[in-house]
Amino acid sequence: MNEVLNVIKKRRSIRTYAKEQLSQDNLDLIILAGIYAPTANNEQPWHFTVVQNAEMLARINAECSRGMALSDNEWMRKMGANPAFRFTYGAPTLIIVSGKKEATAFAADCSAAIENMILAAASLGIGSVWLGLVNFFFNAEDSIKDLGIPDGYKPFYGVAFGYNSSEKEAAGPKRKTDVVNYIR
Secondary structure (H helix, E strand, O other), X not given: OOHHHHHHHHOOEOOOEOOOOOOHHHHHHHHHHHHOOOOHHHOOOEEEEEEOOHHHHHHHHHHHHHHXXXXXXXXXXXXXXXXXXXXXXXXXXXXXXXXXXXXXXXXHHHHHHHHHHHHHHHHOOOEEEEEOOOHHHHOOOOHXXXXXXXXXXXXXXXXXXXXXXXXXXXXXXXXXXXXXXXXO
């Protein structure tokens, strides 16, 4: 099977990370993959904020847990109230992807960039997990300013990156195959 398709099939969301930080070379390759994502009208409306500072990661984790603990959703409330829970799962790197508010399709463009970064990371032996719950941090006063997100951009999602600390390779869930119809 093609190498790209193998990476796609083997990629998993990783939720246990080693403390070892990513090399700058690997981080640059992951970001480059995001930059090369497809984009509506070639607007390239993304901005990437790389967070590797332990204090900022702790602040983001705490704010997300606080917001989750106040949620109407029972599952989310239980996770947020658990003092051991870390929204970033202990990953040493968090990349926040923001989109230019006036762009044609910044949500789709940023999602394509995230998928490219996740696949690039998997091809380099680096784990990742796409984090939607980071929105609890974005709602906190001053958080966008403290992250250095440029004016006119809206933070969209975060992705945790790091080396998987689990000894075993996770098996993926069975995929639904009855999701296609053809009109020929």
